[in-house]
Amino acid sequence: MKPVFPAVPGAPVAERRPTTSTHHGVTLHDDYAWLRAENWQEAMRDPDKLPDDIATYLKAENAYYDAAMADTEALQDTLVAEMRGRIKEDDSSVPMKDGPYAYARRFTEGAEHPLMVRTPRDGGAEEVLLDVNVEAAAHDYFNLGATAISPDHKVLAWKADTSGAEFYKMKFRDTAAGTDADYTIADVGSVAWVNGQMLFYVRVDENHRPNKVFRHVLGSDPKDDVLVYEEMDQRYYVSVGRIRSGAFIVIYTGMNDENEVLVIPTDAPDTPPAVIEPRTEGLEYEIDHQGDQFLILTNADDAHDFKIMTAPVATPSRANWVDILPHQSGRMVIDLMTHKDWVIWMERENALPRIRFVPKGIPLSEAQSIAFEEQAYALGSQPSVEYETDTFRFSYSSPTTPGQVYDYDLASGARILMKQVEIPSGHDPADYVAVRIMATSHDGAEVPLTILHRKSTPLDGSAPCLLYGYGSYGASMPAGFSGNRLSLVDRGFVYVIAHVRGGEEKGRKWYEDAKFGKKVNTFHDFIAAGEALIAGGYTRKGRIVIHGGSAGGLLVGAVVNMRPDLLAGAIGDVPFVDVLNTILDDTLPLTPGEWSQWGNPIESKEAFEDIRGYSPYDNVTAQDYPAMLVTAGVSDPRVTYWEPAKWVAKLRVTKTDENILMLRTNMTSGHFGKSGRFAALEDAARSYAFAIKAVGLL
Numbered sequence: 001m002k003p004v005f006p007a008v009p010g011a012p013v014a015e016r017r018p019t020t021s022t023h024h025g026v027t028l029h030d031d032y033a034w035l036r037a038e039n040w041q042e043a044m045r046d047p048d049k050l051p052d053d054i055a056t057y058l059k060a061e062n063a064y065y066d067a068a069m070a071d072t073e074a075l076q077d078t079l080v081a082e083m084r085g086r087i088k089e090d091d092s093s094v095p096m097k098d099g100p101y102a103y104a105r106r107f108t109e110g111a112e113h114p115l116m117v118r119t120p121r122d123g124g125a126e127e128v129l130l131d132v133n134v135e136a137a138a139h140d141y142f143n144l145g146a147t148a149i150s151p152d153h154k155v156l157a158w159k160a161d162t163s164g165a166e167f168y169k170m171k172f173r174d175t176a177a178g179t180d181a182d183y184t185i186a187d188v189g190s191v192a193w194v195n196g197q198m199l200f201y202v203r204v205d206e207n208h209r210p211n212k213v214f215r216h217v218l219g220s221d222p223k224d225d226v227l228v229y230e231e232m233d234q235r236y237y238v239s240v241g242r243i244r245s246g247a248f249i250v251i252y253t254g255m256n257d258e259n260e261v262l263v264i265p266t267d268a269p270d271t272p273p274a275v276i277e278p279r280t281e282g283l284e285y286e287i288d289h290q291g292d293q294f295l296i297l298t299n300a301d302d303a304h305d306f307k308i309m310t311a312p313v314a315t316p317s318r319a320n321w322v323d324i325l326p327h328q329s330g331r332m333v334i335d336l337m338t339h340k341d342w343v344i345w346m347e348r349e350n351a352l353p354r355i356r357f358v359p360k361g362i363p364l365s366e367a368q369s370i371a372f373e374e375q376a377y378a379l380g381s382q383p384s385v386e387y388e389t390d391t392f393r394f395s396y397s398s399p400t401t402p403g404q405v406y407d408y409d410l411a412s413g414a415r416i417l418m419k420q421v422e423i424p425s426g427h428d429p430a431d432y433v434a435v436r437i438m439a440t441s442h443d444g445a446e447v448p449l450t451i452l453h454r455k456s457t458p459l460d461g462s463a464p465c466l467l468y469g470y471g472s473y474g475a476s477m478p479a480g481f482s483g484n485r486l487s488l489v490d491r492g493f494v495y496v497i498a499h500v501r502g503g504e505e506k507g508r509k510w511y512e513d514a515k516f517g518k519k520v521n522t523f524h525d526f527i528a529a530g531e532a533l534i535a536g537g538y539t540r541k542g543r544i545v546i547h548g549g550s551a552g553g554l555l556v557g558a559v560v561n562m563r564p565d566l567l568a569g570a571i572g573d574v575p576f577v578d579v580l581n582t583i584l585d586d587t588l589p590l591t592p593g594e595w596s597q598w599g600n601p602i603e604s605k606e607a608f609e610d611i612r613g614y615s616p617y618d619n620v621t622a623q624d625y626p627a628m629l630v631t632a633g634v635s636d637p638r639v640t641y642w643e644p645a646k647w648v649a650k651l652r653v654t655k656t657d658e659n660i661l662m663l664r665t666n667m668t669s670g671h672f673g674k675s676g677r678f679a680a681l682e683d684a685a686r687s688y689a690f691a692i693k694a695v696g697l698l
Contacts, residue, residue: 087483096393113132212238248266258282349507350448354370448506449499474502542565572647630648
């Protein structure tokens with residue numbers, strides 16, 4: 001059959017430089033290991049330091065991409081214009097009250113970046129604290145990280161990444177003068193203020209691991225900062241925060257499935273951190289504070305879907321933990337928040353979230369819920385930074401309903417709409433249909449699918465489909481609104497999110513059933529999703545484009561190896577596809593912490609064989625593959641650029657079809673692509689233009 005999106009002449013062919021390595025008696029052959037630069041850490045911070053031979057190859061692939069996609073340029077421009085037309089350019093967040101002020105982020109028309117502003121709490125003149133556009137003007141890439149206002153509201157700590165490598169530099173802005181202090185602190189992770197003169201912050205090491213907590217006094221030389229905590233286990237990452245009550249600084253240290261919590265009283269910040277409960281294999285917990293109690297969200301005592309417990313502040317060890325919301329299988333408790341007089345939590349069951357709340361002192365079994373009516377929707381919590389309040393803020397959207405922000409009065413039950421996201425170019429939810437169906441996987445598991453299409457789209461199998469998935473680390477994919485994806489749906493696509501195993505949409509077991517040797521369940525679930533969509537008339541074989549990024553790119557890579565016949569195309573954004581080599585390399589930033597997900601193939605032959613069995617790079621075979629678009633970022637610390645580069649190089653000389661295969665590498669950014677709210681639309685437009693061309697709609 002003639003390809004719908006055929007390869008164009010002149011595809012780069014990477015040089016083969018054979019290398020071998022032996023593990024557990026098995027010799028691995030790798031022709032493209034040379035694409036991993038010896039100075040990759042230096043190149044991550046400064047892409048101009050990438051060795052010439054590697055840079056030349058990546059640029060050749062970019063030129064090939066440009067040639068292959070040249071006939072989509074007008075379409076891409078149209079897509080960007082459509083997506084931009086759905087963004088209210090002079091937009092702002094709902095102000096969040098904090099002490100004497102209300103803080104917000106506001107965009108001006110045409111601006112890529114926001115203004116950070118505040119007004120007096122009950123109204124008055126606006127004060128611009130930070131114009132991110134001004135700060136970004138001198139940089140090709142600029143990403144504003146977390147910001148933190150001091151408790152006395154006099155100093156704004158803010159940080160920015162100017163390379164895409166996620167190394168952030170922190171500055172301190174005098175809110176009255178509008179100027180920054182004459183010093184900065186490099187490579188900062190999270191930040192927590194103690195008072196107007198002191199804060200704690202986390203430093204990231206040369207391997208991009210946040211592992212040290214320092215105490216800083218404003219105006220002092222950072223060289224004199226006190227090291228408060230250092231994590232010696234390279235699998236553990238450290239973060240720091242200030243608890244909502246203001247009574248404690250909290251240090252979290254842990255990996256994906258295990259952690260430890262330490263606290264420091266804010267009224268005695270020189271106190272050494274005190275451990276709540278020492279790290280224990282498989283134990284996860286996080287804390288909040290209310291009066292003389294800590295509230296604890298945990299999986300202790302085999303509470304796979306988590307429960308809520310309480311312990312005295314004076315004696316908070318596990319021996320004193322008491323259930324207040326017992327474990328219930330299938331009901332995943334995902335977040336816990338406390339105010340002075342309220343306990344609030346979010347839970348999820350069968351891929352749908354809900355918010356529950358109860359007054360302090362009332363049994364949690366008597367909690368009320370905030371109700372919603374649609375079949376599929378997404379919730380987000382935006383709790384007040386203030387401790388003494390009866391108001392809880394949350395966001396709501398669905399595949400057909402643009403985002404809404406509500407303030408909910410916990411005492412009266414009144415729900416006040418604070419913001420409705422506007423679609424300037426127009427949007428009528430009645431023109432669209434969103435449904436939830438189930439796909440039966442290879443072992444009988446029922447996989448939820450969230451489906452969006454125009455009401456006028458025929459469901460006779462003729463429609464093209466974009467099927468999206470992730471399925472790793474327990475990350476659940478929300479069934480929320482996206483203005484961007486309407487550009488596909490309005491062209492007749494059926495857009496589907498497959499809530500495959502590896503997420504926690506159906507509880508902790510849904511995640512654990514896709515770990516270690518069970519990882520292949522994720523891939524089978526995704527294939528089952530495609531087959532269910534075909535059986536239901538939503539699309540047909542050869543009309544599906546699959547899409548996933550990062551660990552979702554692993555999903556894409558595995559599925560194109562396993563069932564390429566189902567597909568018209570595949571989009572792998574910064575895909576984690578060289579899994580075996582990466583998890584064998586303990587010098588890479590994320591690898592040690594990843595062993596709890598995939599197994600440790602260095603020590604375990606079983607883990608080695610499991611990963612070797614599905615790693616996309618290691619399972620490329622001489623068969624027909626669909627049209628493919630693969631992306632990478634030179635500064636990416638999460639999925640290093642050479643993973644997608646090696647994968648494409650190997651596919652190019654192995655596959656037997658005539659379909660297009662493209663690698664586009666962003667030479668000046670990292671894992672998340674371009675910065676700025678409009679610049680990022682260009683990345684989406686490229687992916688959508690590829691999907692449109694891959695199904696023959698161009």
